Amino acid sequence: METYLYIALFAPIVGSLITALFAQMPKKICVGIFTSTLIFISFISSMILLNYVDEDQIVHVKLMDWISAGNLSIPFGFVVDQVSVIMMVTVTLVSTVVHIYSIGYMDHDESFNRFFSWLSAFVFSMMILVMSDNFVGLFIGWEGVGLCSWGLIGFWYKKHSASWAANEAFIMNRIADLGMLMGLFLIYWNIGSLQYDIVFAQIVNLDINVVTWIGIFLFIGAMGKSAQFPLHTWLADAMEGPTPVSALIHAATMVTAGVYLIVRAGEIYTLIPDVGLFIASLGAFVAVFAASMALVNRDLKRIIAYSTLSQLGYMFVAAGLGAYWIALFHLMTHAFFKSLLFLGAGNVMHAMDDELDIKKMGGLYSAMKPTAILMSIASVALAGIYPLAGFFSKDKILEVAFNNGSYFLWFALFIGAGMTAFYSFRLVMLVFFGEKVHKKLGFNPHEAKPFVIYALTPLALLAIVAGFFEQSFHEFTTQLLVNYEFTLDHSIALILIFATSAVAISGIAFAVYKYKRGGFSEKIEEWGVYKLLINQYYIPKLYKDGIMKPFTSFSKFLWLNIDNMIVDKTVDMIAGAIYGTGEKARKMQSGNLSSMLRWMVAGIIILLALAIFYRPMV
Amino acid sequence: MIGLTHYLVLSAILFAIGLVGVMKRKNLLMLFFSTEILLNAVNIGFVAIGHYYGDLSGQMFAFFIIAVAASEIAVGLGLLVLWYKKTGSTDLDSLSMMKG
């Protein structure tokens, strides 16, 4: 089985490195095919491993030692267990689809080869992240996906906004990574190891305060990668990248790494329910907060990005409340339908010559029927309508919130579910149905190539059926994860399901109803709430004016006024003072013999005076 | 009775006069005179002390000082003549090529 593990892990990087050699050459279609094949091989290996792990076996290998100093010893070790194999399968599956899709999507791009190199490198980093058997290995993947995300968001580096967004994402993640590093240090100095198995075995022996701090630090790390408030702004800006990137990184895989971390470290978080509650609260807040911004946005991709943010909130609620398997389950289903949604959006963008304003589209259904259907499926799944995947996973989360007695959280998520349904169908309606605005603007939409559409079908299929695997998923993952005990009465649970479904359906209905008739009037744009939402609660502006600008000017101040004027000038002044004294002392050498003689006599007289008046003689 | 102290006081006074001369005189020749006064002031002291101790070293020293003073003035006057030939002046302030 180790062979499969290594194949699953290293196939992507092989593709990436080989492709990198062609990075500067003109487009070679075989590059796309080659990398896609390797990712597919990786997927197959992951499936084999899934099958193997299903027989209750765990693959654990140690490749080699990495860092060792003092008492510290960190190996390159990898583990395939119930959690990581789920992630592996999800990642490689979505990656395969995205790779194939990209062959079509990036067809006309001059940096076609470079794109695939980065994309495969990302998959490799993600695999390291999920497969590592220790926290530092996870951190390698953690930073690696950050790097690839930087390279892919800023893929079109000629665009100022793209490279800016790339830097923003990287830096915001760095802030969180510092928190994570602190968590690692704390674990190390208390346990002496960073291996998962040792840490989880010994964590119970630690002082609860220490565990709390570990939990907080690790969660700070998760906040960055999963774009939780207040480190969320980078995710929306990251939509500057090519759409497949958004689908893979900013929907299905990388952003869920934070959730994965919490799930993985579940043994730590079960010890500290207070921190868990905080995580859940923050998640619920983000779920509503992000959904509210999605309500009014006109940018096709940003809407989906906010939706992702919102769904991540859901996952954190589950993870925070200890329902790790549910979080993981939602993570998986969400990966399917959200990447489908993004890839569909990519088709739309292509059709509309990279126009993103949904108000300029409308009635695209006639031009691109398959895409419209696929996106509708994804939207329904996202809204959580039975029997699609989203229904199972999302409803479970609401149930957990209710079960936990956190009614407020439940209510927030409930509202969020309604909003989700509304904005999803607002998007679908504005893009595919209604008045054909794009005709007026002179667009000439066309459907994507057939193989692109075919590539999307597995995702669509999974978005529909994945929910039915809930039971087996539960059994499978809870072999490793802490199980979550529902104490809820069956009838209440049923009521909850109905309530949630009702609010989702009414949200959809409202959207369909409203946008069939041309949508809301322009007037609401004058509303304060609308302005608040469209400006993303003024948070980006706050960051810009409140942090970036002061930082820049303070840096300039430090350089020009402190470093140049004070620190450096002091040194120069000391030198100057000595030199100046030299110039002054030089006057003593007047060259006049008379004064020279006087100096001598004066010297004698002073010494005589000292001889008379100063006598420290014992 | 004129004792050792008187001689020493005389010596000191002469020495002081010499010093003042060294500081004040602007003519090189006068300056050389002043240095001669200095040395001779010391001579008085040496002779008087030698007599006081009944020791010959003082007298010897005085003789040597006289000899040295003589040769010194020979060199000094030689330099003075050289300088006078070159610049036509025996003023101290004319020695001002080098300073700083």
Add this chain to the structure above:
Amino acid sequence: MLEPISIDLVALNVTSLLPMAITVFGALSIIVIDLAAKNLQKSFFTVLTVLFIILSLGAVIGFNGEDRAFFDVILSDGIAMISQMIILVTSALFVLLALGGRRFQEFAMAEFYALFLFMIAGFQFMVSSDNLIMIFIGLETASLALYTMIAMHNRAKAHEAAIKYFTMGALAAGFYTMSAMIFYALTGSVEIHQIALVLNARGFEPLVGVLAATVFMLGALGFKLSMVPFHTWTPDVYEGSSAALAGYMSIVPKIAGFVVAMRLFEMLIDSGVVWLENILYVAVIMTMTFGNIVALVQEDVKRMLAFSSIAHAGFVMAAILIGTTEANAGLFLYWILFMFANLGAFTMLWATRHRQNLWDNRYQHPFVKFSGMIKVSPTNAVIMGIFMFALAGMPPFSVFWGKLYLMSAAVNSGHIALAVIMALNSAMAVYYYMKLIVYMFLKDPVSDDENIYSSNMSTVLKVILGFAVFVTSISIVLVEPLLNIITNYVTLSGF
């Protein structure tokens, strides 16, 4: 009444006079030869002088008689020996500079060489006596010869320098005699060891008298050693004299002065005259610092070296203040190492000596002259650079080891603050030596005529330069043997 004295020739111990006798005889014979045979070349006199110096050196090294001789007037103890060696070796090296490529009138005159030998004899007497009369005679003989030699350079500036030096020297001579008189008045003796005995027996009373004598002696020796504020002659005299003589002046008169100071001041400090210790402390610091900071602002290399030699003298004066055997050994070590570096630096200046002042109305060796020398005359630039680094105390070149040893002596005797000040001063000193390096290596040349840097160069000068470079660079292995010899001599004489 004076009794007739019967003199026992053996008791006179005449051999101790041999070194001085040789130099004096040499001087006289040069005059006689010049009378007898005209038109002899300067090379003849130069080599003859060197030969006499070597003979004298041989007499010094071969000497193994009694310390005291000639009615106790001569004291041939260890420091007398070692300082005479330094004096003689330095003299031999510097007199060879007369054999430069260009003609200078003073070197054509036999009198110059006679005076040179007389001067050496004067210094030899000065260091090998603890009789104040003898020291005075030696000092004046040497000084008068030196004044004349400076004036013989026959430039207006040389005359000015000679007059300044002479006048101030006369005043210093007045100080010296005054000091001797007071000591004589206090103790009835003019011999340092006698003075010490009497003063110690009397507990240094009256202290004012002792201090007054010390003050005048400080003035007199301070003048010789260019201690602030008696230093004012130094830069002008160095500037006025030829580079060869200036270099000589920076070494030999000072080592003679140090020996006298060592004999006299250490006697006082050892006996617990705290006053002198404190005054010397201040004087050392002032001299070092003053020399350094004024050297910073000089435009002429020779003048800069003059100020730097003030600073070096101050640095070495610290050894007398410290007064341990280690410090005294360090003094000689420093001075020997310093001599080689200075020999090189001044020889280099001497080799670049031009008829006219091409770069500056006043200076012969302004810094500008050396601009970009590395490109025009790379070997010379590197050699000069080595001397500058050596003088700056940059390891592994010569002066560093002297500095190291002296500072170590300061530290070992508990004078940590002094050591720190010495260290800071050597950091300051680096700047002006660096200035020349910067001009030579980092600036662009003013002219690409290589000859301007070798107008006075000759084979002899090249050999001397080579020798100086060699010694300066490998001094790390010389320190050990030198130190053994020096320590041996210094301990022998009880310092």
Add this chain to the structure above:
Amino acid sequence: MDHILSLIIFFPLIAGIFGFLVNKESIRAYGITVAFIEFTITIALWIAFDGNEAGFQFVEHATLISSFGVSYHVGVDGISLFLVILSTFMTMVALIGLNIEKDAKNLIISILYLEMTMVGVFLSLDVILFYLFWEFSLVPMLYIIGAWGSDRRIYAAIKFFLYTFAGSVLMLVGILYMGYIYHATTGVWSFSIPDWELLILPISTQFWLFGAFFLAFAIKVPMFPFHTWLPYAHGQAPTVGSVILAAVLLKMGTYGMVRFLLPLFPDATIYFLIPIAIVAIVMVIYTAMVAYAQKDMKQVIAYSSISHMGIIILGIFAINAEGITGSIFLMISHGIVSGGLFMLVGMIYDRRHTKLMSEFGGLAISMPTFATIYGIMLMASVGLPLTVGFVGEFLSLMGFYKVNWIMTLFAGTGIILGAVYMLTLYKRSFFGEITNDKNRGLKDINGRELAAMIPLVALVVILGIYPKPILDPIDTSVKKMIVLMQKKSVLPENKEFIIKVNSIRGGE
């Protein structure tokens, strides 16, 4: 193998002397060959080195001044081994990348002398010998900056020289005092480090000596607020000067800290630990911000060097094996990375004759390979895992975490700010459209430059993935040193402190 260390020290010197005979046209090839041979010898040293032996190996001893205890005493242990290899390696790479035609002979011979002094500093076991090389290293560097630099080169060169020289004279007094104490205690003169390490000093003495040594090292590193010579030196120096300055010369300061401050003055080290750490943190954050404000690409990297040196200092003063091993590794990795970055800046300067970021923009379009290599170096500088930059930074910060976690948090902002200024630099210079026509059609990296950069890039990745061969020998020697410190410290609480920061659990 008996005299391999002497060979390493003096081979460049001898080669330099003979270099005068080599023809101007072939001097570059000569320089590279010599540097390569030297590098090969150091590699041989590494192969022959016994990684399990913590003490000094290949020791050579010859008395120079017996009455004063000065001797020629060299040896190598895990701490110095890789710094020596770094020196020879970076010299070689810098020479390969060298393209100055003007007075190339003088330049290359100076570099060879510089190599000798650098290697000498790291190999000396006699403190006087150490001081000798330490001071002498300034001379070739002065010449390199002053003669081949840009407009204000002389000011920069003099500032560099005087500042560092002034800093080290006090160390000389400290050395002499230490020698005196050794003599007073044992009756023998010795300036040998292994001898000195056995000496237990009273606290007050430790304080003064610590101060004297620390100042010299702090200026060399350079620590805030003694750092201002560095931006000038880098700003004016030619590429080869910057490369060696950043890669090796600065490491002398931190090496000195490890070699002298810690084992000789353990109590003083612990006493001054927090103040020094605060300065180091200020230095990390402050210089990172100043770096962000720079307009000149080279200055950004110069200030970033200072910032990274702050982390190194922090690691050293963690006084545990993790921290010290990490900081020594960071010295090596920073040497490789900053050297590489300076070379890259030099390449772009050769093409455009400016280093101002505002002049660039869109370089990734005209020079994609160059941009890629720059990107890799930049990521290593930012400390991305699996590059060489991560290992040292991670270990250093981890080590200091045990001492004080809040301060580590502040120091950790350095890795955020590092990303800020580095990515901003990259974006401003490489991304965007080409706005300045002069940047159009710039030649991408050429063969010579590639030959210089590929070893660096390879090391960045290889050592990032497999740092073990370097970490292990360092760790062995460091552990021995810590045991020594623990044994030597005078105060019992300091003994406990050392044990505490070296053990898991305990404390907070």
